[in-house]
Amino acid sequence: MAKVTGLEGVVAGETDIGLVDGEKGFLVYRGYWAKELAVSKCYEEVAFLLWNGRLPSPKELALLKQEMAESRALPEYLRGMIDLLPASVPLMLVLQSAVAALGVPENASWPPTLKQAVRLTAILPVIIAYRYRRLQGLPVVEPLADLGHAANYLYMLTGKVPENAHVQALSAYLILCMEHGMNASTFAGRVVLSTESDMCAAVCGSIGAMKGPLHGGAPSEVISMLEEIGTKENAEPWIRKVLDHKGKIMGFGHRIYKTKDPRAEALQIATQEMIGKDESFDLAIHVEHTAIRLLEEYKPGRRLFTNVEFYAAAILRALELDPEIFTPTFTSGRIVGWTSHILEQAGSNRIFRPQSVYTGPMPATGI
Template identity: 35%
Template sequence: MNKNICFIDGLEGILKYREVDINELVELPYDAVSYLLIRGELPGEQELAEYSARLHAERGINREVMDVIRMCNLNVDAMEALRTVVSFISQFDPDLNDSSQEGNMRKAIRLIAMVPTIVAAYYRTANGKEPVPPDPSLSHGANFLYMLKGSKPDPLEAEVMEKDFILSAEHELNASTFSSRVTASTLSDLYSAVVSGLCTLKGPLHGGARSEVMNMLEAIACPENAEKFVLEKIEKREKIMGFGHRVYKTYDPRGTIFKQLSRKLAEAKGDMHWYETAETIENAVVCELVEKRGKPIYPNVDFYSGVIYKYMDIPPQLATSIFAIGRISGWIAHCFEQYEKKKIIRPRAFMLDEC
């Protein structure tokens, strides 16, 4: 197994999972990328078919889980429900206390398969609609959109959703991955480690930034308002959501792909409104902060992904939970690596001064 789960060059804008460049990975199915992260190598045709079959067979959720979803507050962000339900479903996993490699793999497959179903079921329940059972014939992205909207998505939207999950799947030792690894380092179960990741991802400075981008686009409303908005934010020294990254000092390679996908969606729908609004925001930020002040603040993964969600009629309340659907494979890959170490993560307090 390749021990380098993720490689980032923040100066050159390079991102790789298991030494495979992100621009190559987005041309693969999500299942293949998930397999790569967890198993350490790309699957062959037969291996991918078997892995996908196992994932597709575990997509369903039982009546007790649906009862918990219906008891959730249906007026809050979907992450509130997701973290509760993921914790709850652990009780029904026959491998909960099986910490063998095989037992953990079975749990991993169930988690990856069921999280999209939970998110879609919560959304439909919150909107007074009956949940849509998963379709085992559809890809990870297409099946999620089908369960979410009740009809099979067009090929472009299915492709974009699949790529979204891939671009969200892994990103080195970010806050939520570190949180998951800390939990796994205690040899706690995989469900507990994933819940730790969910709780951390929920924050607006991490996964929650995506929904904030969508709210910002709504507030700006049109390209004509974008430059003024940016200038006012900079003058007040306020953060512009979707810009800047702790690692990248150039354009986030995921942001580049998301920008291409958002333009593709805009052109296909014959509606350039949100794309042009976002591009005007980007141009103003780059002009003011990069060109005039020399600060390497470019669009990150959240900016144009928020534009994509606008075009796909995905509400801000779902944005972070959709991020989690993609990221769960990365969390699991790191947990598996941590389990192998059998060593607890215990930082010293003085390290907080560096944060």
């Protein structure tokens, strides 16, 4: 039997939710190009699409926004539990603990429901913002019913109603985080759900997988690079020095996409309003253009383009978000994909039970 490490190349199931084709640079959500959805639709519209298989009517969108606004309430017992967790507990583990605690009174059932998916999607940003501001010694900012998902997240973190350009950029980023095939965290959630456990337990499994740096690691290396470069004038000499020493320019090229990363293409469009208004973001754009030119000079024909991690770093840095909340922010986008897969798994469930090849010793004597 051929050895397969990490199940790479093994088909674990069928899905109608998303397609990732790295060779062609395709990312499809339910029959729509993800990069087009990210620049033309709001977060709630794309969430509805992934959950229901179609875009909402204006009335359906209004109802979903209302339901999400009502689902943002953070129960007092959950606030108390979060406050009791030591400051040293990582935010991803706080999220996991809070979701597990939600499961008992509110969401523990089989099969999982769309209402549970909406509740989890609405409340994750509230948990993140609540924990972050408590640790900073800042007053908690309650969500506003008239703000959408992305705008509320920024508002709850900063206490200020955000600029439209910032909302547009963050919304596009969160939409592009929603779904990316049978990745480790999505698979983990489907495996847990396949045992007929509940949605919260399955999402806890997904969060646990996302916490690992090989999967949900924040774009901190790109941010470190941008901070080290510091100025536009320093960009070219800094990049040349790295390339002269055979180093790697962070945020360029992708393990899956062999052509342009469609998510980076969408974020280029979604962030146009930020250009010329934010020094941090302008530096990132300058570094991008300089790096692409020099990479072609040093590695002709390799076609190394900006990936989504680069633009994620540029956006999150421009929004002045603490690096501690980068992976939780990514998680607050991916929750829609996780819950879509969980609902799909429940629709035609069969427990995951792969085989393994025993490589240990056998007993000294036969039976």
